[in-house]
Amino acid sequence: MSSGPEHLLDVAGLEVRYGAIEAIRGAGLEVCKGEIVTLLGANGAGKSSFLNAVMGLVPLAAGRVALDGEDITGETPEAVVRRGMTLCPEGRRVFANLTVRENLAIGGATRRRAGDAATILADMLDRFPVLAERHDQMAGTLSGGEQQMLAIARAMMSAPRIVLLDEPSLGLAPRVVDTIFEMIVALQHHGATILLVEQNVDLALDIADRGYVLASGRVALSGPASELQASGEVERAYMGRD
Amino acid sequence: MDILIQQFVNALSLGGTYALLALGLAMVFSVLGLINFAHGDLMTLTGYTMFFAIGAGLGLPLAVVLGIACATLAAVAMERVAFRPVRDANTATMLLTSLAVSTILHMLFQNLISARPRAIPVPSWMIGAVDVGGLAIGVIQLMSITATALLLIALSIFLRRSILGIAMRAAALDFPVTRLMGINANAVVATAFGLSGLLAGVAGVLWLAQRGSVDPLMGFLPVLKAFIAVVLGGLGSLAGAVVGGFALAFIEVFLRAFLPDGWLPFRESITLTLVIVLLLVRPEGLIGRRENVR
Amino acid sequence: MLHASTTRIAAVAAGLVVAGGVAQGDSHGITIGYAGGFTGYLAPYDQPSLNGVQLALDQINEAGGIMGMPVELVVKDTRSDTAQAAVVAQELIEEGVVAMIVSCDVDPAVASGVMAQAAEIPSASSCASTPSLPAAVGPYMFSNYTADNLQGAVLAEYARGQGYENAYILLSRDTPYTEKLPEYFGEAFEAMGGTVVAVGEYTMGQQDFSAEVTNIGGLDPSPDVIQTSAYEPDFPAFIKQLRAAGIDTPVLGSDGIDSPTTFALGDVAEGVVFSNAGFASPGSALEAFEMAYEAKYGTPNDTVFTATGYDLMMVIAAAIEAAGSTDGPAIRDAWDNLENVQVATGSITYKDQNRVPVRVVALNQVSGGERVHVGDFSPDPSMIPAP
Numbered sequence: 001m002s003s004g005p006e007h008l009l010d011v012a013g014l015e016v017r018y019g020a021i022e023a024i025r026g027a028g029l030e031v032c033k034g035e036i037v038t039l040l041g042a043n044g045a046g047k048s049s050f051l052n053a054v055m056g057l058v059p060l061a062a063g064r065v066a067l068d069g070e071d072i073t074g075e076t077p078e079a080v081v082r083r084g085m086t087l088c089p090e091g092r093r094v095f096a097n098l099t100v101r102e103n104l105a106i107g108g109a110t111r112r113r114a115g116d117a118a119t120i121l122a123d124m125l126d127r128f129p130v131l132a133e134r135h136d137q138m139a140g141t142l143s144g145g146e147q148q149m150l151a152i153a154r155a156m157m158s159a160p161r162i163v164l165l166d167e168p169s170l171g172l173a174p175r176v177v178d179t180i181f182e183m184i185v186a187l188q189h190h191g192a193t194i195l196l197v198e199q200n201v202d203l204a205l206d207i208a209d210r211g212y213v214l215a216s217g218r219v220a221l222s223g224p225a226s227e228l229q230a231s232g233e234v235e236r237a238y239m240g241r242d
Numbered sequence: 243m244d245i246l247i248q249q250f251v252n253a254l255s256l257g258g259t260y261a262l263l264a265l266g267l268a269m270v271f272s273v274l275g276l277i278n279f280a281h282g283d284l285m286t287l288t289g290y291t292m293f294f295a296i297g298a299g300l301g302l303p304l305a306v307v308l309g310i311a312c313a314t315l316a317a318v319a320m321e322r323v324a325f326r327p328v329r330d331a332n333t334a335t336m337l338l339t340s341l342a343v344s345t346i347l348h349m350l351f352q353n354l355i356s357a358r359p360r361a362i363p364v365p366s367w368m369i370g371a372v373d374v375g376g377l378a379i380g381v382i383q384l385m386s387i388t389a390t391a392l393l394l395i396a397l398s399i400f401l402r403r404s405i406l407g408i409a410m411r412a413a414a415l416d417f418p419v420t421r422l423m424g425i426n427a428n429a430v431v432a433t434a435f436g437l438s439g440l441l442a443g444v445a446g447v448l449w450l451a452q453r454g455s456v457d458p459l460m461g462f463l464p465v466l467k468a469f470i471a472v473v474l475g476g477l478g479s480l481a482g483a484v485v486g487g488f489a490l491a492f493i494e495v496f497l498r499a500f501l502p503d504g505w506l507p508f509r510e511s512i513t514l515t516l517v518i519v520l521l522l523v524r525p526e527g528l529i530g531r532r533e534n535v536r
Numbered sequence: 537m538l539h540a541s542t543t544r545i546a547a548v549a550a551g552l553v554v555a556g557g558v559a560q561g562d563s564h565g566i567t568i569g570y571a572g573g574f575t576g577y578l579a580p581y582d583q584p585s586l587n588g589v590q591l592a593l594d595q596i597n598e599a600g601g602i603m604g605m606p607v608e609l610v611v612k613d614t615r616s617d618t619a620q621a622a623v624v625a626q627e628l629i630e631e632g633v634v635a636m637i638v639s640c641d642v643d644p645a646v647a648s649g650v651m652a653q654a655a656e657i658p659s660a661s662s663c664a665s666t667p668s669l670p671a672a673v674g675p676y677m678f679s680n681y682t683a684d685n686l687q688g689a690v691l692a693e694y695a696r697g698q699g700y701e702n703a704y705i706l707l708s709r710d711t712p713y714t715e716k717l718p719e720y721f722g723e724a725f726e727a728m729g730g731t732v733v734a735v736g737e738y739t740m741g742q743q744d745f746s747a748e749v750t751n752i753g754g755l756d757p758s759p760d761v762i763q764t765s766a767y768e769p770d771f772p773a774f775i776k777q778l779r780a781a782g783i784d785t786p787v788l789g790s791d792g793i794d795s796p797t798t799f800a801l802g803d804v805a806e807g808v809v810f811s812n813a814g815f816a817s818p819g820s821a822l823e824a825f826e827m828a829y830e831a832k833y834g835t836p837n838d839t840v841f842t843a844t845g846y847d848l849m850m851v852i853a854a855a856i857e858a859a860g861s862t863d864g865p866a867i868r869d870a871w872d873n874l875e876n877v878q879v880a881t882g883s884i885t886y887k888d889q890n891r892v893p894v895r896v897v898a899l900n901q902v903s904g905g906e907r908v909h910v911g912d913f914s915p916d917p918s919m920i921p922a923p
Binding site: 055057076077078081082086087089093095096097098102105106107109110112154155158 | 402405408409411412415416418419420421422423424425426427
């Protein structure tokens with residue numbers, strides 16, 4: 001668990017409590033630049049809590065989060081975003097009463113000052129043509145898959161160094177899920193670094209470089225995606241071994 | 243027919259003031275989930291600022307500007323001092339905090355200025371009426387309608403075109419995700435309070451122009467009306483607050499104008515009954531969406 | 537002004553004894569209680585009343601007290617809450633007050649008054665003007681202020697004297713004052729041969745009177761006079777909108793509009809006639825009071841409630857002096873027989889009045905932003921509507 005400059009994201013000893021409930025009990029992981037790393041686990045294993053804590057959305061009881069070697073533990077979500085890490089939340093959570101255009105504009109709020117929001121926007125509309133077609137439509141009127149694309153595009157508008165994707169396949173038809181995952185791979189090819197939380201183990205390990213399995217708030221298993229896929233231990237870890 | 247149009251203009255003018263107040267209340271509610279009962283006291287603050295400015299010989303235009311500026315700054319200060327420390331607390335805590343702020347302001351006004359009303363002289367040209375196609379429209383009414391229209395247009399542009407404006411609408415829908423866009427939560431909340439103060443200040447000037455004096459408790463009734471307007475329009479919806487404000491004014495003015503004499507004592511009860519009936523039919527309010535019902 | 541106010545905050549907050557002059561310990565002094573709403577909605581009335589009471593107390597103690605004993609005032613804040621008014625009255629009774637001043641509004645006045653009644657301690661409201669108040673509580677409760685029916689009768693007599701035939705009345709059922717006074721006016725006006733053509737109603741705090749004004753404009757026959765007991769902020773809003781609509785019918789108001797705001801209204805208020813408890817003509821007791829007030833508080837008096845507070849304290853002193861005792865029933869009987877007590881606003885008589893005093897009603901006219909004395913009136917008792 002040595003943290004080196006090659007790690008873009010380095011999380012160690014993370015603990016999260018909700019009152020008396022310990023959601024995360026000392027979990028850590030690393031993501032290197034250009035990687036897709038997936039964080040797997042059963043329902044309630046603490047995957048979303050982990051991401052929210054890393055982003056500063058929920059307070060940490062203990063642990064350390066470093067981005068590109070800089071300690072960002074305890075910073076507010078908006079500060080974390082401005083440092084170059086963002087989260088595409090579970091359930092998409094697009095701003096339903098805002099238009100697609102406005103959703104993307106606010107996604108690029110931090111880049112507007114940097115002056116390159118327009119370039120990124122053109123890139124996103126190119127990558128997700130359906131968003132260009134629906135530009136002036138309320139986000140709430142989009143289909144689930146379109147909303148997921150919007151949520152990803154909105155997250156990418158801040159030109160993050162690393163993006164955390166929380167359950168992008170949730171509630172989508174298999175064909176749509178395939179499309180979304182192709183787009184995630186395409187983002188990686190364009191240089192994005194991704195930490196992917198998924199319940200769909202096979203799909204996630206298919207596109208990931210490495211994987212971690214979270215059980216009862218701890219990392220139960222980790223390794224290269226191909227090895228995890230082959231070993232069959234992932235299913236066992238899913239049952240929990242506390 | 244003429245009387246009907248006249249009462250329509252009357253309702254429009256009153257509705258403007260209600261709408262400005264309700265919009266300010268809704269703006270803060272939409273980002274914090276707080277009904278700020280100290281909102282009306284910002285109007286009172288505008289009044290006292292104007293009173294002292296006029297007393298210092300600064301003249302009415304400057305007094306108006308200072309009055310509105312003071313309400314705006316006070317709203318921001320109120321957030322910083324009173325509401326930020328309890329922002330993560332539950333709704334009841336925030337509500338009680340706002341009542342406490344209101345009570346403290348009442349005490350300060352009563353004991354440091356005066357419990358008695360203070361006169362704010364309104365120039366005589368404001369008291370006349372203009373003849374518009376046979377309708378006598380009061381100058382203050384006209385100013386009220388114009389100010390409301392201009393302010394609503396400006397706000398609408400701000401909320402649609404500027405990043406901070408879009409962020410405020412986004413924060414009303416989903417505050418945590420808005421922060422994930424790199425938007426500073428404190429900036430959004432402070433802007434919401436600042437705008438609510440600005441709106442209260444303008445509404446205060448219009449209200450004061452009608453009543454001609456300021457007293458410590460003057461903000462209490464307007465904030466209640468604004469609260470009814472906000473609920474009527476749909477809690478959490480900015481457009482709803484505006485519509486609710488106008489709807490309340492129309493109900494009030496038309497009941498007062500056209501109820502038979504024997505029914506007049508019940509006009510307030512009838513107004514509230516109508517509001518309740520509307521809410522029974524549309525629990526989400528006139529404009530609110532079901533998903534916005536909290 | 538700031539100095540006086542800060543002292544008041546401390547006094548009110550702590551419920552402290554505000555001693556006027558030399559208080560020499562409980563056993564030697566006479567204690568008067570004041571259960572008032574010094575914060576909350578009654579503060580605009582009870583605060584000035586308290587100032588007047590304290591000024592009277594200073595003068596009484598400087599002149600040697602009552603029956604040679606120093607007088608002290610125990611002030612307790614009801615926070616304008618009716619339930620609290622009863623609690624505070626009980627506390628004052630336990631502290632041994634011999635007479636009690638209660639709030640300006642009828643409800644808290646009754647709440648405090650019934651406690652005093654039960655303890656056989658005479659009490660009076662500083663400025664509640666509902667004539668039925670003393671009867672509602674019992675023989676230990678007195679009125680002090682110019683009663684609504686008296687003001688209504690004086691205004692009606694004036695209106696008929698001006699030759700007005702048709703009157704419009706604007707009232708609010710939110711308080712007895714804003715409801716009853718215009719009704720007493722209407723009753724007296726019709727008894728004197730006039731006609732009330734219409735009655736309008738408003739809600740206190742209502743900013744917008746356009747609906748009522750539009751209705752007045754459409755009345756047939758159009759009224760010769762408009763009477764209302766609306767006060768600020770309602771009165772300024774009403775009269776501005778009335779005049780803006782081009783209606784120049786004369787307006788009669790009552791003492792609620794005796795406030796700087798009315799005189800700052802400019803042209804719209806020009807010619808408005810209103811009743812109050814007295815006019816400070818040169819050489820009058822009221823003028824002397826105004827001067828003493830400014831000397832004590834450093835700011836000119838801006839309401840008649842200070843003077844009527846002063847009056848009440850003087851009446852209490854006269855009653856105790858006449859009783860020659862601090863015994864409740866004795867004070868009550870003496871109070872009930874007081875005649876021509878000289879006070880700031882003139883003279884007050886309680887004898888044979890069922891504890892609702894006879895006092896002068898002054899009529900004033902707003903003219904060029906100043907107050908002009910129309911005259912002092914005491915109407916024929918048969919013309920005063922029954923409470």
